[in-house]
Amino acid sequence: MSAATIAVEVFLAVAVLSIWLCSIAIVVMPNFYERLHYLSTVTTISAFSILIAVVIEEGWGQATIKTILVCVVLVLINAVVTHATARAARVRTLGHWSSDPHQQIPGTDGLGGAAATRERKENE
Numbered sequence: 001m002s003a004a005t006i007a008v009e010v011f012l013a014v015a016v017l018s019i020w021l022c023s024i025a026i027v028v029m030p031n032f033y034e035r036l037h038y039l040s041t042v043t044t045i046s047a048f049s050i051l052i053a054v055v056i057e058e059g060w061g062q063a064t065i066k067t068i069l070v071c072v073v074l075v076l077i078n079a080v081v082t083h084a085t086a087r088a089a090r091v092r093t094l095g096h097w098s099s100d101p102h103q104q105i106p107g108t109d110g111l112g113g114a115a116a117t118r119e120r121k122e123n124e
Contacts, residue, residue, distance in 0.1 A: 008053045015049035018042065032089055040082045047071045 022038040029035045047070070054067045 004056050008057050011049045011053040011056070015046040015053070018045040018049070033086060036082060036086055036089075040078050043074050043078045047074045 019042055022042045025038040026035045029038065051067050051071045055064050058064050
């Protein structure tokens, strides 16, 4: 076995191991929002591990370029879909996505506190 073959197998093993660990974490985590973090981890770690394995195995060719494009799309869409899913879950749970107008918002007790209080009263 050459060093390249061993490296490919190691990166593919990292991809499979990260998928397994994240799958177990999704089952174990008690909260939906905590589970969501492990869903997004799968698409980044596994995708890039597979990308590196393809680069080592195939060199710089058509397969590598396609794999790079797929990884870039996965990373970009992963952030958007994770955020949209978290926001949809919050809306479904609370009925709105913004913070409660009656709760103290962290960071508004300084100079901006009066303006934040005034704006909250205007929106009620």
